[in-house]
Amino acid sequence: MRHDHLISAKQLSRADIDTVLDRAADIARSPPDVNQYADTILGLLFFEPSTRTKMSFDSAMKRLGGTTVDMGTVESSSVKKGESLADTVRVIEGYADALVLRHPSEGAAKMASEFVDVPIINAGDGAGQHPTQTLLDLYTIRENVGFDDLSIGIMGDLKYGRTVHSLSHALTNVDARQHFISPESLRLPRSVRYDLHEIGANVREHTGLDDVLSTLDVLYVTRIQRERFPDENEYRQVAGQYRITAELLADANDDLIVMHPLPRVDEIAPEVDETEHAQYFQQAHNGIPVRMALLDLMLGGETQ
């Protein structure tokens, strides 16, 4: 792997993905020597609220023996004074050895990367990309069921979820069969479908789980956001239909894993947490070895 910045999951080849995931698996087995990063500072620039992504990068850098500096919230920063993103990142690159950036505007990370010399990792840019989420999703799939002959169902809000679009693109790289399950109003956008078609993705769309559940190795559930619906009734109806329960999972493959990028609201019933299917908390925890691996490859780079 040799990238100066990680902006989009689309820039990752199959070889890149294997390199990061192999390194993550090594790290999960035996934590690396931390002295290498004793002098390394990672800058955290989150222009939108975040708990898990920010804490996960923070923890990953510290698990590597390095440290972080945090811009804090937009409200507590001089961004309020009207500074451009280009200026902000050009200043802050002087305080850190690499930057993690989340920003509400699509394309923000790409733009920022054109102004700075230190590596930039995109931690979400609006409706755009969130490549480290994709990498930890792939890691969770590979560690549990492998990539061979993989059948995955991706369910819920497929229209707005950036997680889904990135993941689907990457899954094409590992030749997965992808089933998209959503209400008509939350179907994958035409542009994404076209994009997947162009790269030869193996994709089918469904409006319910019944036809496909028993054939799946992975069921990836996403949050259906109340604010996407014009009225409460329609929301309730849709949300009720796309809720995973223990009863529903009785029809599934024993080895099926259920994933979710979290936070969840009602999409997965709490009783599912107790089943062997539930991998969503472990999935979140996998952010640590995956982000450690990524930082190690981008900053230390012994395994390029």
Next chain:
Amino acid sequence: MRHDHLISAKQLSRADIDTVLDRAADIARSPPDVNQYADTILGLLFFEPSTRTKMSFDSAMKRLGGTTVDMGTVESSSVKKGESLADTVRVIEGYADALVLRHPSEGAAKMASEFVDVPIINAGDGAGQHPTQTLLDLYTIRENVGFDDLSIGIMGDLKYGRTVHSLSHALTNVDARQHFISPESLRLPRSVRYDLHEIGANVREHTGLDDVLSTLDVLYVTRIQRERFPDENEYRQVAGQYRITAELLADANDDLIVMHPLPRVDEIAPEVDETEHAQYFQQAHNGIPVRMALLDLMLGGETQ
């Protein structure tokens, strides 16, 4: 001491208290070897504003050579997206080796501890417990006047102050004579009085300091909150009566120490800061060795 979590001061036996306070005294004398904790990350989850408790844990972990990751404010986190506390702690336990939790709901820390495998320390749960405050209070008392034949006055808002309820419970463990001094409207709640009676506490109640001041080793003052009173006049009258001044302390024992959990507003006149009685800033500083001791016992556990 062997506890997986520290949820309530009530779970601490006299032996537990001595173990923590002895270790804290050791640490205050000679800081421990910090290499043991070079790989340790403490997660800070504060769902309510806090300065001193959060900074104190942050500093204590770092004084031990470890580091921290901070969830930030609720406004900057995905808690806003409707995630349950149980889900939040199950995710964040993957980023840290132990969690410190403050939450506005009584029982939150207990509940959280049932969902995670890492140790949880309760840093305040609404009107409930705040056990590390109790430990640093006990440490301050023991270091200054000892527990033998101890007479303590606890004054101010005894109705709402969680600090007071925890402390009073623990003081019973060290056989202290406890004098509660408050206006009628801010008396210790009946449930707490009953609880103290059940465990054989040595307790008397007063509406003024005059009868008891000269008999005290410790005067523990708490903040009287304006928002507890229906009208400003009543507040002023009460607050004025329960204000400690240098003049008032002229009648006290020379060795009397004045304590306060801070922040104070007007309960202690600034001139008292200059007297030998004032121990409230030192009391706050004692949070460092006490929390270092606690983390050391819970995480390293060489002295169990």
Next chain:
Amino acid sequence: MRHDHLISAKQLSRADIDTVLDRAADIARSPPDVNQYADTILGLLFFEPSTRTKMSFDSAMKRLGGTTVDMGTVESSSVKKGESLADTVRVIEGYADALVLRHPSEGAAKMASEFVDVPIINAGDGAGQHPTQTLLDLYTIRENVGFDDLSIGIMGDLKYGRTVHSLSHALTNVDARQHFISPESLRLPRSVRYDLHEIGANVREHTGLDDVLSTLDVLYVTRIQRERFPDENEYRQVAGQYRITAELLADANDDLIVMHPLPRVDEIAPEVDETEHAQYFQQAHNGIPVRMALLDLMLGGETQ
């Protein structure tokens, strides 16, 4: 250099300035041994929003091998409960080995320094001082053009900018010729002019750049704040006149450096970023070696 606190640039003698700048230059060339500060904790107390100053101190302490504890925003702290600044700093000094303080009230740092035993560094007190900004400005000037026979233009809002007042005072120490360029309504305040006159500063005032641009070694631009103007029209007119463009710089000395304390809004056109004149991002980055030097001198103090 031997100061317990750094409150004002005015307390720095020429020898002090040289000591800090020499140490910063050493650090920029070869980072110091970081083991000396492995046990050092710097407390960050920012009562006002800040990005660059706070992150810069945070990074500088960590580049020295130490760590920091952060009070967080005022909204997330117990300052909201009505605690006085004197009480807050007396508590927090127990959690750290030195404190960096930014506060909206002029004189806050001075006042705070009278209550604590640990060193305090003023990181801005309202319209008052911001001495580490002055030091990094001086460092940037010295590294680029030196102090010998220095001619500097200071332009923009000279009335409200605390940066300017501190810098101007310090520049008198190095015998610079200072040209102040501003609209009539944003002239240097009479009190500052008087103060500069008293210490023998070499100062001239202008309402435009034309007369002086070609004679300058340094052009220091400051932000003209919209909110200072009664109406939008007047703001636009003034802001337009005091905007630096590549075209305008065609008349300047080849070696002229353009500085700005940042954030900028429209005072410097983006095309200037690409010229050799632009030093404002490097100026911000210079905050790291300068603050490392200062912390090293105040905390370690091997080079006094």
